[in-house]
Amino acid sequence: MKxxxxxxxxxxxxxxxGEKISQDLGVSRVSVHKHINGLRERGYSITAGSTGYTLEDEGDFLYPWEFGERDPLIHFYEEATSTMTIARDLAESDCPHMTTVxxxxQTKGRGRLNRVWDSQDGGLYFTVILRPSLPINQVYKVLFTASVSLALVVRNLTGINATVKWPNDILVGEKKLNGMLSEMATQDExxxxxxxxxxxxxxxxPSKAEPNAVSIRDLLGQEFPRRKILTGFLDSMEERLKNKDEDVIAQWKQYTSTIGRPVRIQTTRDVLEGRAVDVNSQGSLIVELADGRLEEVFHGDCFYQSGEAQES
Incomplete structure:
Protein backbone atom coordinates (compact mmCIF):
# COMPACT_ATOMS: atom_id res chain seq x y z
CA MET A 1 0.00 0.00 0.00
CA LYS A 2 2.85 2.39 0.81
CA GLY A 18 -7.32 11.60 0.16
CA GLU A 19 -10.63 10.76 -1.45
CA LYS A 20 -8.99 10.30 -4.86
CA ILE A 21 -6.27 8.08 -3.38
CA SER A 22 -8.83 5.98 -1.49
CA GLN A 23 -10.91 5.51 -4.65
CA ASP A 24 -7.90 4.57 -6.77
CA LEU A 25 -6.62 2.06 -4.23
CA GLY A 26 -9.95 0.75 -2.94
CA VAL A 27 -9.26 1.57 0.71
CA SER A 28 -10.78 3.95 3.24
CA ARG A 29 -9.62 7.54 3.70
CA VAL A 30 -8.70 6.62 7.27
CA SER A 31 -6.35 3.96 5.88
CA VAL A 32 -4.86 6.47 3.45
CA HIS A 33 -4.25 8.93 6.28
CA LYS A 34 -2.60 6.20 8.36
CA HIS A 35 -0.25 5.22 5.55
CA ILE A 36 0.60 8.86 4.79
CA ASN A 37 1.60 9.35 8.42
CA GLY A 38 3.65 6.17 8.27
CA LEU A 39 5.50 7.48 5.24
CA ARG A 40 6.16 10.81 6.97
CA GLU A 41 7.62 8.96 9.96
CA ARG A 42 10.01 7.27 7.57
CA GLY A 43 11.25 10.57 6.22
CA TYR A 44 8.99 11.38 3.27
CA SER A 45 8.20 15.07 2.85
CA ILE A 46 4.45 14.93 2.23
CA THR A 47 2.44 18.11 2.79
CA ALA A 48 -1.33 18.35 3.14
CA GLY A 49 -3.24 21.31 1.74
CA SER A 50 -6.84 22.20 1.13
CA THR A 51 -6.82 20.29 -2.18
CA GLY A 52 -4.84 17.26 -1.12
CA TYR A 53 -1.41 15.72 -0.54
CA THR A 54 1.83 16.67 -2.29
CA LEU A 55 5.13 14.80 -2.25
CA GLU A 56 7.60 17.66 -1.94
CA ASP A 57 10.77 15.59 -2.33
CA GLU A 58 11.21 12.00 -3.52
CA GLY A 59 14.20 11.66 -1.20
CA ASP A 60 16.96 9.08 -1.31
CA PHE A 61 15.12 6.18 0.27
CA LEU A 62 15.96 2.48 0.03
CA TYR A 63 12.70 1.03 1.37
CA PRO A 64 11.46 -2.10 -0.45
CA TRP A 65 8.44 -0.34 -1.97
CA GLU A 66 10.79 2.03 -3.82
CA PHE A 67 11.96 -0.85 -6.03
CA GLY A 68 8.74 -1.72 -7.83
CA GLU A 69 8.48 -5.42 -8.67
CA ARG A 70 11.62 -6.14 -6.64
CA ASP A 71 9.78 -5.16 -3.43
CA PRO A 72 9.43 -8.77 -2.10
CA LEU A 73 13.15 -9.39 -2.63
CA ILE A 74 14.42 -6.31 -0.78
CA HIS A 75 15.20 -6.56 2.95
CA PHE A 76 15.91 -3.08 4.32
CA TYR A 77 17.49 -2.25 7.69
CA GLU A 78 18.09 1.20 9.17
CA GLU A 79 21.09 -0.34 10.91
CA ALA A 80 22.70 -3.76 10.63
CA THR A 81 25.90 -5.28 11.92
CA SER A 82 26.68 -6.52 8.40
CA THR A 83 24.44 -7.18 5.41
CA MET A 84 26.62 -10.22 4.68
CA THR A 85 25.69 -11.81 8.00
CA ILE A 86 21.96 -11.35 7.41
CA ALA A 87 22.27 -12.54 3.80
CA ARG A 88 24.01 -15.75 4.86
CA ASP A 89 21.05 -16.67 7.06
CA LEU A 90 18.61 -15.88 4.25
CA ALA A 91 20.61 -17.87 1.72
CA GLU A 92 20.72 -20.88 4.03
CA SER A 93 16.94 -20.58 4.36
CA ASP A 94 16.54 -21.01 0.58
CA CYS A 95 15.57 -17.42 -0.24
CA PRO A 96 15.10 -16.66 -3.96
CA HIS A 97 17.76 -15.64 -6.46
CA MET A 98 18.39 -11.84 -6.38
CA THR A 99 17.25 -11.44 -2.78
CA THR A 100 18.97 -8.26 -1.56
CA VAL A 101 19.79 -7.04 1.95
CA GLN A 106 26.49 -0.97 9.21
CA THR A 107 28.13 -1.24 12.60
CA LYS A 108 30.50 -4.04 11.58
CA GLY A 109 30.86 -3.70 7.83
CA ARG A 110 33.49 -6.05 6.42
CA GLY A 111 35.96 -5.77 3.58
CA ARG A 112 38.35 -8.31 2.10
CA LEU A 113 41.00 -9.94 4.30
CA ASN A 114 38.93 -9.14 7.41
CA ARG A 115 39.28 -5.38 7.01
CA VAL A 116 36.66 -3.02 8.43
CA TRP A 117 34.45 -1.26 5.84
CA ASP A 118 33.43 2.19 7.08
CA SER A 119 29.64 2.31 6.70
CA GLN A 120 28.36 5.75 7.61
CA ASP A 121 25.09 7.32 6.44
CA GLY A 122 24.99 8.27 2.79
CA GLY A 123 26.80 5.26 1.38
CA LEU A 124 25.17 2.30 -0.34
CA TYR A 125 25.67 -0.96 1.54
CA PHE A 126 24.04 -4.16 0.34
CA THR A 127 24.45 -7.88 -0.23
CA VAL A 128 22.76 -9.62 -3.14
CA ILE A 129 22.18 -13.38 -2.99
CA LEU A 130 22.76 -15.07 -6.34
CA ARG A 131 21.99 -18.61 -7.44
CA PRO A 132 23.76 -18.74 -10.82
CA SER A 133 23.68 -22.53 -11.48
CA LEU A 134 27.39 -22.73 -12.27
CA PRO A 135 30.09 -25.30 -11.56
CA ILE A 136 32.44 -24.23 -8.81
CA ASN A 137 35.33 -23.56 -11.20
CA GLN A 138 33.28 -20.90 -13.02
CA VAL A 139 32.24 -18.79 -10.04
CA TYR A 140 34.79 -16.16 -11.11
CA LYS A 141 32.32 -15.19 -13.87
CA VAL A 142 29.89 -13.90 -11.25
CA LEU A 143 32.53 -11.68 -9.66
CA PHE A 144 33.73 -10.20 -12.93
CA THR A 145 30.13 -9.71 -14.06
CA ALA A 146 29.47 -7.75 -10.87
CA SER A 147 32.51 -5.51 -11.41
CA VAL A 148 31.63 -4.77 -15.02
CA SER A 149 27.98 -4.18 -14.18
CA LEU A 150 28.71 -1.73 -11.39
CA ALA A 151 31.37 0.17 -13.33
CA LEU A 152 29.05 0.60 -16.32
CA VAL A 153 26.12 1.64 -14.14
CA VAL A 154 28.26 4.34 -12.53
CA ARG A 155 29.56 5.47 -15.92
CA ASN A 156 26.15 5.56 -17.58
CA LEU A 157 24.25 7.20 -14.74
CA THR A 158 26.81 9.74 -13.55
CA GLY A 159 29.27 10.26 -16.40
CA ILE A 160 32.12 9.40 -14.02
CA ASN A 161 35.03 7.57 -15.66
CA ALA A 162 34.94 4.51 -13.39
CA THR A 163 37.48 1.73 -14.01
CA VAL A 164 37.78 -1.79 -12.64
CA LYS A 165 40.72 -2.94 -10.55
CA TRP A 166 41.51 -6.62 -10.12
CA PRO A 167 39.93 -8.49 -8.51
CA ASN A 168 36.73 -6.45 -8.11
CA ASP A 169 37.19 -2.85 -6.93
CA ILE A 170 35.90 0.20 -8.78
CA LEU A 171 38.28 3.17 -9.03
CA VAL A 172 38.06 6.73 -10.25
CA GLY A 173 41.57 7.79 -11.07
CA GLU A 174 43.61 6.32 -8.22
CA LYS A 175 40.83 6.51 -5.63
CA LYS A 176 38.50 3.75 -4.50
CA LEU A 177 34.77 4.14 -5.15
CA ASN A 178 33.59 0.74 -3.98
CA GLY A 179 34.58 -2.51 -2.35
CA MET A 180 33.22 -6.00 -2.91
CA LEU A 181 33.26 -9.12 -0.77
CA SER A 182 32.00 -12.57 -1.76
CA GLU A 183 30.97 -15.72 0.08
CA MET A 184 29.94 -18.98 -1.53
CA ALA A 185 28.28 -22.26 -0.62
CA THR A 186 28.47 -25.35 -2.79
CA GLN A 187 26.59 -28.58 -3.27
CA ASP A 188 28.33 -31.45 -5.03
CA GLU A 189 30.37 -29.66 -7.73
CA PRO A 206 34.85 8.02 3.04
CA SER A 207 38.12 9.96 3.08
CA LYS A 208 37.89 10.41 6.87
CA ALA A 209 38.41 6.68 7.36
CA GLU A 210 40.25 5.96 4.10
CA PRO A 211 42.22 8.85 2.54
CA ASN A 212 42.50 6.99 -0.76
CA ALA A 213 38.72 6.74 -1.21
CA VAL A 214 36.25 9.00 -2.98
CA SER A 215 32.47 9.30 -3.24
CA ILE A 216 30.14 10.10 -6.13
CA ARG A 217 29.10 13.25 -4.27
CA ASP A 218 32.73 14.35 -4.07
CA LEU A 219 33.13 13.86 -7.81
CA LEU A 220 29.86 15.46 -8.92
CA GLY A 221 29.71 18.22 -6.35
CA GLN A 222 26.17 17.22 -5.42
CA GLU A 223 24.27 14.28 -3.97
CA PHE A 224 23.20 11.42 -6.21
CA PRO A 225 20.28 8.99 -5.60
CA ARG A 226 21.61 5.72 -4.20
CA ARG A 227 18.45 3.97 -5.37
CA LYS A 228 19.40 4.58 -9.01
CA ILE A 229 22.77 2.91 -8.50
CA LEU A 230 21.26 -0.11 -6.76
CA THR A 231 18.40 -0.52 -9.25
CA GLY A 232 20.75 -0.23 -12.21
CA PHE A 233 23.15 -2.76 -10.73
CA LEU A 234 20.47 -5.33 -9.88
CA ASP A 235 18.89 -5.01 -13.33
CA SER A 236 22.26 -5.42 -15.04
CA MET A 237 23.32 -8.40 -12.94
CA GLU A 238 20.05 -10.23 -13.41
CA GLU A 239 20.10 -9.72 -17.18
CA ARG A 240 23.75 -10.69 -17.60
CA LEU A 241 23.45 -13.83 -15.48
CA LYS A 242 20.28 -14.87 -17.29
CA ASN A 243 22.01 -14.49 -20.65
CA LYS A 244 25.15 -16.29 -19.38
CA ASP A 245 27.51 -13.62 -20.67
CA GLU A 246 30.57 -15.54 -21.89
CA ASP A 247 32.64 -12.47 -22.81
CA VAL A 248 32.78 -10.95 -19.34
CA ILE A 249 36.59 -11.17 -19.03
CA ALA A 250 37.02 -9.40 -22.37
CA GLN A 251 34.55 -6.73 -21.28
CA TRP A 252 36.31 -6.33 -17.96
CA LYS A 253 39.60 -5.72 -19.78
CA GLN A 254 38.03 -2.82 -21.68
CA TYR A 255 37.50 -0.91 -18.45
CA THR A 256 40.42 -1.97 -16.29
CA SER A 257 43.25 0.17 -14.95
CA THR A 258 45.17 -2.87 -13.68
CA ILE A 259 46.82 -4.36 -16.75
CA GLY A 260 50.16 -2.72 -17.39
CA ARG A 261 50.56 -1.44 -13.84
CA PRO A 262 53.30 -2.25 -11.33
CA VAL A 263 51.44 -4.07 -8.55
CA ARG A 264 51.88 -5.64 -5.16
CA ILE A 265 49.65 -8.64 -4.53
CA GLN A 266 48.84 -9.73 -0.99
CA THR A 267 47.39 -13.19 -0.50
CA THR A 268 46.68 -15.13 2.66
CA ARG A 269 50.06 -16.85 2.29
CA ASP A 270 52.39 -14.54 0.42
CA VAL A 271 53.18 -11.12 -1.04
CA LEU A 272 54.57 -10.68 -4.53
CA GLU A 273 55.49 -7.68 -6.65
CA GLY A 274 55.72 -7.24 -10.39
CA ARG A 275 53.82 -5.92 -13.37
CA ALA A 276 50.26 -7.00 -14.13
CA VAL A 277 50.37 -8.15 -17.75
CA ASP A 278 47.04 -9.92 -18.27
CA VAL A 279 43.95 -11.59 -16.81
CA ASN A 280 43.42 -15.09 -18.15
CA SER A 281 40.17 -16.81 -19.13
CA GLN A 282 39.69 -18.08 -15.55
CA GLY A 283 39.97 -14.61 -14.03
CA SER A 284 43.49 -15.04 -12.64
CA LEU A 285 45.87 -12.08 -12.71
CA ILE A 286 49.13 -12.77 -14.56
CA VAL A 287 52.02 -10.93 -12.92
CA GLU A 288 55.46 -10.63 -14.47
CA LEU A 289 58.08 -10.76 -11.71
CA ALA A 290 61.40 -8.91 -11.73
CA ASP A 291 63.22 -11.98 -13.05
CA GLY A 292 60.80 -12.33 -15.96
CA ARG A 293 58.84 -15.27 -14.57
CA LEU A 294 55.05 -15.15 -14.90
CA GLU A 295 53.00 -15.82 -11.79
CA GLU A 296 49.30 -16.69 -11.91
CA VAL A 297 47.32 -15.26 -9.01
CA PHE A 298 43.79 -16.55 -8.52
CA HIS A 299 42.88 -14.71 -5.32
CA GLY A 300 44.40 -11.80 -3.43
CA ASP A 301 44.39 -8.08 -2.77
CA CYS A 302 45.97 -5.85 -5.40
CA PHE A 303 47.79 -2.60 -4.65
CA TYR A 304 49.09 -0.30 -7.36
CA GLN A 305 52.76 0.65 -7.09
CA SER A 306 54.37 3.84 -8.31
CA GLY A 307 54.98 3.93 -12.03
CA GLU A 308 52.98 4.72 -15.13
CA ALA A 309 50.48 2.27 -16.64
CA GLN A 310 51.66 0.75 -19.89
CA GLU A 311 49.85 -1.01 -22.68
CA SER A 312 50.28 -4.76 -22.50
Missing part, protein backbone atom coordinates in the same frame (compact mmCIF):
# COMPACT_ATOMS: atom_id res chain seq x y z
CA UNK A 3 4.38 1.64 -2.59
CA UNK A 4 1.09 2.43 -4.33
CA UNK A 5 0.60 5.69 -2.43
CA UNK A 6 4.16 6.83 -3.11
CA UNK A 7 3.69 5.92 -6.78
CA UNK A 8 0.49 7.96 -7.07
CA UNK A 9 2.09 10.97 -5.37
CA UNK A 10 5.14 10.79 -7.62
CA UNK A 11 2.97 10.69 -10.75
CA UNK A 12 0.65 13.50 -9.65
CA UNK A 13 1.23 16.95 -11.16
CA UNK A 14 -1.22 18.60 -8.71
CA UNK A 15 -2.13 17.87 -5.08
CA UNK A 16 -3.89 14.51 -4.70
CA UNK A 17 -6.89 14.34 -2.40
CA UNK A 102 20.26 -3.26 2.21
CA UNK A 103 21.33 -1.22 5.23
CA UNK A 104 21.31 2.52 5.83
CA UNK A 105 24.43 1.96 7.91
CA UNK A 190 27.99 -26.76 -8.25
CA UNK A 191 27.48 -23.38 -6.66
CA UNK A 192 24.55 -23.33 -4.28
CA UNK A 193 24.68 -19.56 -3.81
CA UNK A 194 27.07 -16.64 -4.05
CA UNK A 195 26.59 -13.68 -1.73
CA UNK A 196 28.08 -10.44 -3.01
CA UNK A 197 28.56 -7.77 -0.37
CA UNK A 198 29.07 -4.36 -1.94
CA UNK A 199 29.76 -0.95 -0.49
CA UNK A 200 29.59 2.08 -2.79
CA UNK A 201 30.67 5.53 -1.67
CA UNK A 202 27.75 7.63 -2.90
CA UNK A 203 26.83 10.52 -0.58
CA UNK A 204 29.11 9.71 2.35
CA UNK A 205 32.57 11.08 3.14
Missing amino acids: AKIVGLLKEATTPLS VAQR FVQYVNLGIGVNVNNN
